[in-house]
Amino acid sequence: MKREALLDAAESLLFEHGTQALTLAAVADRAGVSKGGLLYHFPTKEALVRAMVARVIEEFDGLVASHDDGTPGSYSRAYVEATFEILTGEARAHRRWSAITAAATDPEQAEPLNEAMRRWHGEPAGERDPGAAMVVRLAAEGLWEVVSHAPELYDGEQLEALKQRLLALLER
CATH class of the missing domain: 1.10.357.10 (Tetracycline Repressor, domain 2)
Incomplete structure (x- = not known):
């Protein structure tokens, strides 16, 4: 999974559901990757x-x-x-x-x-x-x-x- 796609997933979550929806698990789910895959690029929120x-x-x-x-x-x-x-x-x-x-x-x-x-x-x-x-x-x-x-x-x-x-x- 590319870094840009992860950022896109996070941005769409923020826009659609607000800051409370921005969790690493939700971003990983939206991007279709494991949480570990997300953590490789972004170790923290x-x-x-x-x-x-x-x-x-x-x-x-x-x-x-x-x-x-x-x-x-x-x-x-x-x-x-x-x-x-x-x-x-x-x-x-x-x-x-x-x-x-x-x-x-x-x-x-x-x-x-x-x-x-x-x-x-x-x-x-x-x-x-x-x-x-x-x-x-x-x-x-x-x-x-x-x-x-x-x-x-x-x-x-x-x-x-x-x-x-x-x-x-x-x-x-």
Whole structure:
């Protein structure tokens, strides 16, 4: 059993049933492996949660990097593009985020995510209007949170219009 499939199983349990359902036995059962097979990759529930948090951070960092061309203001544009790629792409991605946030309620478990938030929402160099860039990134973050809880609220056309509006704010 691959590590990624175990993480997927844990994330689906979290999303479907909440943090109380995240047990090593339940993850092993969902993934169709023995508990020993799971323990080989994740010896504790805390190790499993750390790996889920790390994967979310790495995936988002990778998306941002793929859109950041290094020109002035490109970081915030990349942040918006990455956010909307997740919101309009594979449904699992934004569910994953809310599940991981719920799982990382222990301050020690949440610290990598908190550090990533400080980095993502800090003041990157080269912004034309740092205040507007901050507002745009926070708006994208807020939209992500809303869509995580109410995915039916905005259709694809509405999300595209919101993305274009946020990008336009960065060009002023």
